Amino acid sequence: MAQDKKLDTKLVSGGRRTQWRGKLVNPPVDRGSTILFDDVAELRAAAPGLGKYYYGLHGWPTQWALAEALTELEPGAAGTALTETGLAAVTAALTAVLETGDELLMVDSVYGPTRRFCDVVLKRFGISTRYYDPLATADELGAMLADKTRAIFLESPGSQTFEVQDVPGICAMAKRRGIVTLLDNTWATPLLFPAISHGVDISIQALSKYVGGHSDLLLGSITANAEWYERVQRATWDFGHAAAPDDAWLASRGLRTLSVRLKRHEENALEVARWLADQPKVARMLHPAFESCRGHDYWKRDFNGSAGLFSFALKGGDSDARDRFVDKLEMFGIGYSWGGFESLVTPADPVRTASNPDWGGPLVRLQIGLEDPDELIADLARALEAYP
């Protein structure tokens, strides 16, 4: 494992073992289900794992190369399990650590479908969820722990409203109290926030976003430390989660350019966000690099930069006027997901039960792509002129 190499070098070399790629630069995309054994003795002796041929569910070099490359990006990680979507990575990780009767502490700014999984599915299996304010300190969260609390789930920055959490502080407290921590690290990727080295036990990514980078795949990953990796990997197989070879191959390819793409997303997003912040019709920026973002100081302390996804609040107006503003944009596609090369916009209507900040007006979420930022700004200016 190349833990001593710098991140940009790891992105280029990760997972490219000669025995997996032959004389080609890239590991191949292979398709299959059955792995053939020479005889019954070999079949009986076989066991699944990275580099061990067993059955399609457990992958082959196409998937192993990606898993190994992702593990190398996280100092302190023991391994990475892959799943068919980012949401499956979240649900597989949660079901790996929780049992009937347990309680989960869940950040209030979590991705909507994760929230639904807790409120509907985990509840059905006798696991309760209590939500906490994303700005809760480690001490405040420590005071919330009950005998049955088993895990703390973090997402930083949070979905839609981008609150940044005190991840190292919360994880250190959790470790002392014997509580497992899981983080949805999709926004930052290990490049902007190497989660395991900040004390997180289990780090989840929707590879569909920045790692894929081209809006053409669905995939998730769960990278874990030595204490949790085997259990998480086993749980993904027990539930039948697998990464399709084409998607795994595309994600491996995306990884090679992740650093340069992310840098450009960051620069373009900052340019657009700085312009928006100066507009009289904008009430507030919800971007971790801006002081107006809740938890901005944690971002300054812990992150290596910012990504291309953020929100802002329009001044005055209501959600209908906001929706008309969104409809007026011509350069931004209206649609879910993010992290691809193209700019996107969605109305943001966060659901909150443990925190209720006043954002100052209806929210708009922007995914800033790789287009010329001046043209994106001109488009936003046109739509703002007609608002409210």
Ligand SMILES: Cc1ncc(COP(=O)(O)O)c(C=O)c1O
């Ligand atoms: C923060 C976050 N986590 C997880 C997911 C789920 O990823 P996927 O779409 O691959 O299921 C998303 C998707 O939008 C997301 O925004």
